Amino acid sequence: xxxxxxxxxxxxxxxxxxxxxxxxxxxxxxxxxxxxxxxxxxxxxxxxxxxxxxxxxxxxxxxxxxxxxxxxxxxxxxxxxxxxxxxxxxxxxxxxxxxxxxxxxxxxxxxxxxxxxxxxxxxxxxxxxxxxxxxxxxxxxxxxxxxxxxxxxxxxxxxxxxxxxxxxxxxxxxxxxxxxxxxxxxxxxxxxxxxxxxxxxxxxxxxxxxxxxxxxxxxxxxxxxxxxxxxxxxxxxxxxxxxxxxxxxxxxxxxxxxxxxxxxxxxxxxxxxxxxxxxxxxxxxxxxxxxxxxxxxxxxxxxxxxxxxxxxxxxxxxxxxxxxxxxxxxxxxxxxxxxxxxxxxxxxxxxxxxxxxxxxxxxxxxxxxxxxxxxxxxxxxxxxxxxxxxxxxxxxxxxxxxxxxxxxxxxxxxxxxxxxxxxxxxxxxxxxxxxxxxxxxxxxxxxxxxxxxxxxxxxxxxxxxxxxxxxxxxxx
Numbered sequence: 001x002x003x004x005x006x007x008x009x010x011x012x013x014x015x016x017x018x019x020x021x022x023x024x025x026x027x028x029x030x031x032x033x034x035x036x037x038x039x040x041x042x043x044x045x046x047x048x049x050x051x052x053x054x055x056x057x058x059x060x061x062x063x064x065x066x067x068x069x070x071x072x073x074x075x076x077x078x079x080x081x082x083x084x085x086x087x088x089x090x091x092x093x094x095x096x097x098x099x100x101x102x103x104x105x106x107x108x109x110x111x112x113x114x115x116x117x118x119x120x121x122x123x124x125x126x127x128x129x130x131x132x133x134x135x136x137x138x139x140x141x142x143x144x145x146x147x148x149x150x151x152x153x154x155x156x157x158x159x160x161x162x163x164x165x166x167x168x169x170x171x172x173x174x175x176x177x178x179x180x181x182x183x184x185x186x187x188x189x190x191x192x193x194x195x196x197x198x199x200x201x202x203x204x205x206x207x208x209x210x211x212x213x214x215x216x217x218x219x220x221x222x223x224x225x226x227x228x229x230x231x232x233x234x235x236x237x238x239x240x241x242x243x244x245x246x247x248x249x250x251x252x253x254x255x256x257x258x259x260x261x262x263x264x265x266x267x268x269x270x271x272x273x274x275x276x277x278x279x280x281x282x283x284x285x286x287x288x289x290x291x292x293x294x295x296x297x298x299x300x301x302x303x304x305x306x307x308x309x310x311x312x313x314x315x316x317x318x319x320x321x322x323x324x325x326x327x328x329x330x331x332x333x334x335x336x337x338x339x340x341x342x343x344x345x346x347x348x349x350x351x352x353x354x355x356x357x358x359x360x361x362x363x364x365x366x367x368x369x370x371x372x373x374x375x376x377x378x379x380x381x382x383x384x385x386x387x388x389x390x391x392x393x394x395x396x397x398x399x400x401x402x403x404x405x406x407x408x409x410x411x412x413x414x415x416x417x418x419x420x421x422x423x424x425x426x427x428x429x430x431x432x433x434x435x436x437x438x439x440x441x442x443x444x445x446x447x448x449x450x451x452x453x454x455x456x457x458x459x460x461x462x463x464x465x466x467x468x469x470x471x472x473x474x475x476x
Contacts, residue, residue: 004020005019005020005021006018006019006020007020007125007126007127008127009025009026009127009129010026011026011027011030013030016029016030018127020126022092022126023089023092023112023113023116023117023126024092024093024094024109024112024113024116025108025112025115025116025127025134027105027108027109027111027112027134028094028095028105028108028109028112031095031096031099031105031108031109032094032095032096034099034100034105035095035096035098035099035100035105036096037096037098038096039096039097039098039370040096040097040098040370040374041093041094041095041096041097042093042094042095042096042097042106042109043090043091043092043093043094044097045097045155045369045370045373046087046090047154047155047156047158047159047373048106048151048152048155048369048373049084049090049093049110050084050085050087050155050158051150051151051152051153051154051155051158052084052106052107052110052147052148052151053081053082053084053085053110053114054081054085054151054154054253054256054257055147055150055151055154055230055253056077056081056110056111056114056138056147057078057081057082057085057252057256058230058249058250058252058253058255058256058257059140059141059142059147059230059249059252060074060077060078060081060138060140061074061078061249061252061256062141062245062248062249062251062252063140063141063245065248065252066242066244066245066248068140068141068242068245069137069140072122073118073122073131073132073137076118076119076121076122076132077114077115077118077132077137077138079118079121080113080114080115080117080118080121081114083117084110084113084114084117089113089117092109092113093106093109093110093113094109095109097366097367097369097370098366098367098370099366100363101144101363102144102145102148102361102362102363102364102365102366103144103148103149103152103365103366104144104148106144106148106366107139107144107147107148108134108144110138111134111135111138111139112134114134114138115129115132115133115134115137115138118132118138119131119132141231141233141240141241141242141245141249142230142233142241143232143233143234143240145232145233145234145235145271145361146228146229146230146231146232146233146271147230148365149228149229149270149271149365150228150229150230150253152277152365152368152369153225153226153227153228153276154225154226154228154257154259155369155373156221156225156277156280156369156372156373156376157221157222157225157226157259159373159376159377159380160218160219160221160222160376162380163218163284163287163376163379163380164215164218164219166379166380166383166384166387167211167214167215167218167287167383168211168212168215169383169384169387170211170383170386170387170391171207171208171211171212171215172208173387173391173392174204174205174207174208174211174294174391175204175205175208177201177204177391177394178200178201178202178203178204178205178208179201180201181199181200181201181204181396181398182199182201183199183201183460184199184200184201184396184398184401184402185197185198185199185200185401185402185405185459185460185463186198186199186200186203186311186401186402186404186405187401187404187405187408187410188203193410194404194408194409194410195410196410196411196413196414196462197405197411197459197460197462197463198463199460199463200311200312200396200398200401202463203297207290207293207294207297210290210293210294211287211290214283214286214287214290217283217286218283218284218287221276221279221280221283222259222260223260224276224279225276225280226259226260226261226262227261227262227263227264227270227276228250228253228261228262228263228264229263229264229267229270229271230245230246230249230250230253230263231245231246231247231249231250231263231267232246232264232267232268232270232271235268235271235360235361236266236267236268236269236270236271236360237267237268238267246263246267247263250262250263268360271360271361272357272359272360272361272362274353274354274357274362274365274368275354277350277354277365277368277369277372278350278351278354280372281346281347281350281351281368281371281372281375282347284343284347284372284375284376284379285343285344285347285375287379288339288340288343288344288347288375288379289340289344291336291339291340291379291382291383291386292336292337292340292341294336294386295333295334295336295337295340295386296333296337298312298314298330298333298390298394299330299333299334302314302330302333310397310400311396311397311400311401311404312394312395312396312397313394313395313397314330314332314333314390314393314394315332315389315390315393315394316328317331317332317389318331330390332385332386332389332390333386333390335382335385336382336385336386336390339378339379339382340382342375342378343375343378343379346371346372346374346375347371347375349367349368349371350368350371350372353365353367353368353371354368402459405459406437406439406459407437408438409427409428409429409431409432409438410428411437411438411439411457411459412424412425412427412428412431412438412442414456414457414462415427415438415442415446415456415457418448418456419446419448423445423446426445427441427442427445427446430445438457439453439454439457442457
């Protein structure tokens, strides 16, 4: 590649011709060639690009404040950073996310794009690095090893906002469904066998409670993720950085980002410690487990319509078979399950990568951040789909639920405190053998008055021994 459509750049390995229109440079070009995996590109994680621009913005401000970077150069760099923070030049980050080098390719991609855009802002041509250099100026007082984790942390915090919002919205949808069926009884089941009466409201309310807990747990990750290690540079000793830079950069990052940014107490430990990423991933995994639980239960309760539980119907979304006319499958819960399987695999990847760092650096942060951000995006979209295309349209077989609650031999459990387990067992056995309701068998086999028997075996009363009403979200 020669001529007016290319410019020559060099690095420690030699020279290369770079497309003139590219804001990235030789380090990015080598990474494009070295990692032709086609898995995903850095540009597929816009939160990471924005976060990295914010980190570089803060570092340029700190270097300028300390007199290490002249004002004109710093202003041009910060102007370029602001453009990236606003979402411009996203197509200039083509490096594969599964890159070697612990994120160096991403850092250099960011440095080159900012440098070349800053050159343009200053009236120079791209590639004229004698005026603004990717390493000497944009990367001043920094290393990949302190800036990349800082950007990753801020990116996760940014992605938490829509994730928590969708978690809360789905919880409220289940709450609304619970309120709608607060007095509609059904038979609770354990080990897929009849247990004791409960309400459909309580069943749906449990899903809402899971999700409310998940939203709180996700929000609790923010403070620890905002602990960054700027100024630690390569291995946590601060080499090549002014001693004042760490405090100044972290203060500026706090101001620019609006986040409660704080400095890691042990810079050397923080370079290698992946525990905050592991904790964040485990919170996302737990959300996936709860979503899978809800999807699996809805699939079971929807089974039928003749040979299954048939407790409820999820909205019909598409034909369910290429051969069986009229068959409708619970496709939205099935899709949710597959999203959850993917997230569980991503969490396993995070754990494997986090446990594979050696000596003073973990080289596998790129796959960690890719797995976490991908999981967050997937679950955010999955919960919106689950809510709008499934949960909000669920209809309950109220009469069928009441029939199950009244006809199951397990209802005899309510007689234990009055006549004892053995007598209750005999009633349950007789009800099973005869196909009669427990109420009728108990009337024949005990001397309990009819009114008392009705009270003892009322499924709605039995479902509320602990006073659950499913309405507490109105008091939140």
